[in-house]
Amino acid sequence: MNAAWPLWEVFVxxxxxxxxxxxxxxxxxxGETALQAARDLFTRRQEGVSLWVVPSADIVASDPSxxxxxxxxxxxxxxxxxxxxxxxxxxxxM
Amino acid sequence: MSQAExxxxxxxxxxxxxxxWMPDDYRKTLVRxxxxxxxxxxxxxxxxGEWITRAPSLHRKAILTAKVQDxxxxxxxxxxxxxxxxxxxxxxxDRLHNKTQKYSSIFNYETPEWADVGAxxxxxxxxxxxxxxxxxxxxxxxxGRAMVRICKEESFHQRQGFQIMLTLSEGTPEQKAxxxxxxxxxxxxxxxxxxxxxxDSPNTTRSMAWGIKRYTNDELRQQFVDATVPQAELLGLAVxxxxxxxxxxxxxxDFGEPDWDEFATMVKGEGxxxxxxxxxxxxxxxxxxxxxxxxxxxxxxxxxxERVA
Amino acid sequence: xxxxxxxxxxxxxxxxxxxxxxLAEWLTHAPELEEDMALANISLDLLGQxxxxxxxxxxxxGHGHDEDHFAYERDAxxxxxxxxxxxxxxxxxxxxxxxxxxxxxxxxxxxSMCSSTDETLAALAARAVNETRFHLRHSTGWxxxxxxxxxxxxxxxxxxxxxxxxxxxxxxxxxxxxxxxxAGLIGPRFDGAWRAAVGATVAEATLTMxxxxxxxxxxxxxxxxxxxAPMLKVMQGLARAHPGATW
Numbered sequence: 090m091n092a093a094w095p096l097w098e099v100f101v102x103x104x105x106x107x108x109x110x111x112x113x114x115x116x117x118x119x120g121e122t123a124l125q126a127a128r129d130l131f132t133r134r135q136e137g138v139s140l141w142v143v144p145s146a147d148i149v150a151s152d153p154s155x156x157x158x159x160x161x162x163x164x165x166x167x168x169x170x171x172x173x174x175x176x177x178x179x180x181x182x183m
Numbered sequence: 184m185s186q187a188e189x190x191x192x193x194x195x196x197x198x199x200x201x202x203x204w205m206p207d208d209y210r211k212t213l214v215r216x217x218x219x220x221x222x223x224x225x226x227x228x229x230x231x232g233e234w235i236t237r238a239p240s241l242h243r244k245a246i247l248t249a250k251v252q253d254x255x256x257x258x259x260x261x262x263x264x265x266x267x268x269x270x271x272x273x274x275x276x277d278r279l280h281n282k283t284q285k286y287s288s289i290f291n292y293e294t295p296e297w298a299d300v301g302a303x304x305x306x307x308x309x310x311x312x313x314x315x316x317x318x319x320x321x322x323x324x325x326x327g328r329a330m331v332r333i334c335k336e337e338s339f340h341q342r343q344g345f346q347i348m349l350t351l352s353e354g355t356p357e358q359k360a361x362x363x364x365x366x367x368x369x370x371x372x373x374x375x376x377x378x379x380x381x382x383d384s385p386n387t388t389r390s391m392a393w394g395i396k397r398y399t400n401d402e403l404r405q406q407f408v409d410a411t412v413p414q415a416e417l418l419g420l421a422v423x424x425x426x427x428x429x430x431x432x433x434x435x436x437d438f439g440e441p442d443w444d445e446f447a448t449m450v451k452g453e454g455x456x457x458x459x460x461x462x463x464x465x466x467x468x469x470x471x472x473x474x475x476x477x478x479x480x481x482x483x484x485x486x487x488x489e490r491v492a
Numbered sequence: 493x494x495x496x497x498x499x500x501x502x503x504x505x506x507x508x509x510x511x512x513x514x515l516a517e518w519l520t521h522a523p524e525l526e527e528d529m530a531l532a533n534i535s536l537d538l539l540g541q542x543x544x545x546x547x548x549x550x551x552x553x554g555h556g557h558d559e560d561h562f563a564y565e566r567d568a569x570x571x572x573x574x575x576x577x578x579x580x581x582x583x584x585x586x587x588x589x590x591x592x593x594x595x596x597x598x599x600x601x602x603x604s605m606c607s608s609t610d611e612t613l614a615a616l617a618a619r620a621v622n623e624t625r626f627h628l629r630h631s632t633g634w635x636x637x638x639x640x641x642x643x644x645x646x647x648x649x650x651x652x653x654x655x656x657x658x659x660x661x662x663x664x665x666x667x668x669x670x671x672x673x674x675a676g677l678i679g680p681r682f683d684g685a686w687r688a689a690v691g692a693t694v695a696e697a698t699l700t701m702x703x704x705x706x707x708x709x710x711x712x713x714x715x716x717x718x719x720x721a722p723m724l725k726v727m728q729g730l731a732r733a734h735p736g737a738t739w
Binding site: 092093094096112113114115116117118119122130133134150152153154156 | 184200202203204249252253256259260263266271272273328329332336472473475476478479481482485
């Protein structure tokens with residue numbers, strides 16, 4: 090029997106109002122023990138108020154070689170940013 | 184991604200991430216270095232861990248437990264970084280247990296007295312931090328991120344060690360003598376933690392070109408000596424190096440040559456202490472197997488029960 | 493003679509210190525790195541509880557002694573911990589069986605102490621009850637996994653329970669503390685709730701409750717098994733070699 094525990098990715102919410110952020114991984118046989126291990130490893134110094142664990146094998150990632158086709162097309166669409174719009178000096182808050 | 188794109192990222196001081204294409208040698212160098220680093224953390228739990236049950240006050244007992252626990256945690260952060268390169272932690276632990284991968288030879292020294300716990304924190308962790316801070320900017324993303332976390336946590340390790348040395352130095356004559364003996368034992372091993380001299384370190388150039396390493400061994404060693412000697416003076420303890428002298432012209436301390444033959448012997452990892460370190464790890468792993476199996480078996484049963492339900 | 497509050501506080505302080513020490517012995521020997529972390533955390537929580545309790549004991553005793561006096565300068569016969577916490581760790585199943593029996597009792601104890609008329613103890617209980625709830629989650633989780641895991645782990649879990657069960661009774665408190673209960677300084681007994689809680693864990697772990705009632709006691713009166721003195725010798729050796737020194 091293979092006694093090695095599978096890998097889980099750990100996400101911590103540092104405090105209320107913030108998103109969960111990836112912090113690292115733990116090994117555990119199931120979700121409940123993965124949560125306990127994540128608590129012991131990643132929140133010893135009050136780093137969090139909420140945890141997610143996800144089996145690493147279940148993460149679907151974008152292909153780094155497709156970085157150009159996925160992300161570069163967004164580069165020439167400056168009109169999505171408010172800084173592209175020059176306003177008359179009299180308009181203060183917009 | 185291609186070699187050219189990889190090179191461009193390195194040249195631009197960008198980070199390489201797990202799924203990126205990377206040269207085989209870059210991957211191999213990283214796996215070896217990160218694994219060795221992780222092994223050092225968990226083997227490093229042993230010499231100090233022996234003092235948890237013997238710590239002379241409850242406050243020190245709590246600090247030391249937290250510190251040794253941190254080392255387990257640092258090992259886990261680092262194994263996690265190595266695993267992002269496509270190796271399993273179980274496989275890396277096997278390589279530690281069968282001695283095909285190494286750990287830092289600093290942990291092949293003994294800790295016969297309580298003051299050794301202080302000296303390890305002050306000197307060994309001090310040297311480790313000097314080595315590790317530049318690694319926070321390592322070109323491999325997961326390694327750099329693990330190091331940021333580790334360096335943040337480790338600064339308390341050095342301080343608690345220095346505080347032990349300070350308390351002993353200001354204590355009874357016996358305590359001060361104990362502190363001096365520990366400094367004598369740990370000074371040269373700490374100096375040697377930065378690795379062989381640059382003239383004798385074949386991998387340094389390549390690791391620096393790849394952004395895995397940021398400073399040479401000798402640069403870091405000098406930085407450590409310059410920082411530590413004034414601290415020893417503050418403790419009123421004597422650094423066991425007759426050649427140690429401030430060089431006004433260089434603006435640095437000159438210091439003696441470590442015993443590199445001893446270093447070579449320690450790196451080989453042969454003898455009673457290295458055997459003890461490895462057999463302790465091996466036994467823990469072997470005796471834990473039925474526990475790990477039980478957890479896996481239970482998880483499988485639970486999954487089956489959920490499918491039926 | 494009925495026990496006073498100082499004796500009660502020392503019983504709790506010694507219980508938490510000795511168990512903390514036993515759990516710390518696991519460090520570098522745990523079945524997996526994740527478990528080194530977990531056991532160290534629990535050990536540190538218990539050590540924290542012990543330190544608060546000893547500090548309070550020093551106040552109650554009125555002699556101005558600090559936590560280290562109680563931990564380092566008393567002999568085994570002065571210790572008032574239940575026998576179960578000084579027993580050797582054995583394998584992981586023995587340790588987890590001890591934790592399950594202990595943690596259920598500790599949880600019920602601290603819960604009952606939240607409404608103690610003693611403000612110091614009530615405040616300590618409010619924190620300890622959360623710590624203990626997590627310890628309980630850890631130990632019952634393991635007992636269930638070991639009991640309902642493989643044939644080998646089931647056999648070992650049952651053996652662990654059988655090893656620790658004879659010492660369990662003392663976890664429910666001493667029989668000379670009724671005056672403290674009447675005064676509201678400590679909470680009501682929780683024997684029934686403890687039996688039900690342990691029974692539920694044992695059943696979920698597919699294990700069998702040992703048929704005989706627990707037989708071993710004496711720790712709360714200072715009559716210890718052969719295992720406490722050697723443990724204290726290790727713990728106290730350095731401190732005692734340098735009387736009066738600061739560390």
